[in-house]
Amino acid sequence: MSKRLPIEIYPYRLIEQRRILNGRLNLKPLSRLQELTHHSDGYVTVEMTFGRTDTGLPMISSSLSGSVPLLCQRCMHTVDHVFNKTWQLILVNSDAEAALLSTDDEAWIVEDDKIFIQDFIEDELLLSLPVVAKHKQCDVDAAAQRASFKPETPQRARKTETKNPFASLKKIFEDK
Numbered sequence: 671m672s673k674r675l676p677i678e679i680y681p682y683r684l685i686e687q688r689r690i691l692n693g694r695l696n697l698k699p700l701s702r703l704q705e706l707t708h709h710s711d712g713y714v715t716v717e718m719t720f721g722r723t724d725t726g727l728p729m730i731s732s733s734l735s736g737s738v739p740l741l742c743q744r745c746m747h748t749v750d751h752v753f754n755k756t757w758q759l760i761l762v763n764s765d766a767e768a769a770l771l772s773t774d775d776e777a778w779i780v781e782d783d784k785i786f787i788q789d790f791i792e793d794e795l796l797l798s799l800p801v802v803a804k805h806k807q808c809d810v811d812a813a814a815q816r817a818s819f820k821p822e823t824p825q826r827a828r829k830t831e832t833k834n835p836f837a838s839l840k841k842i843f844e845d846k
């Protein structure tokens with residue numbers, strides 16, 4: 671079983687050390703996520719790699735996997751939303767510094783030289799939630815469909831010419 675992540679980290683120190691942190695994060699204390707989900711008491715697995723971009727900017731490259739239960743807006747039953755994502759954030763110290771980055775780069779504003787991992791991960795989890803949670807196919811939908819099942823009128827067989835791959839070969843033999 672993987673270990674728990676630390677509560678807070680000093681990212682610039684970890685960048686100098688080129689560290690990789692991994693572990694799991696309990697979802698229960700993530701209050702913003704809890705508001706939007708349906709009893710999330712599981713964990714997500716996180717890996718954070720500390721380093722610098724090609725141009726020397728301090729950055730954290732992260733990946734996370736796990737799932738949270740959401741309420742399906744169609745059948746009102748639980749639907750698991752699976753996370754499996756990687757992302758990269760450039761560390762800056764102010765909004766002004768973030769504004770200087772290229773539009774492709776996303777920034778994380780570091781306050782007092784530290785990052786609360788919970789906030790860092792929760793922000794990304796919130797960004798990844800679907801606007802409307804839905805099963806691909808709800809069980810109740812399937813049940814309702816079965817109840818009202820009527821055999822469809824068979825589609826008229828389409829008259830596409832079936833190509834016999836040997837037809838041309840046959841012709842060659844016939845020509846001989």
Ligand SMILES: [Zn+2]
Binds near residue numbers: 742744805
């Ligand atoms: Zn559903």
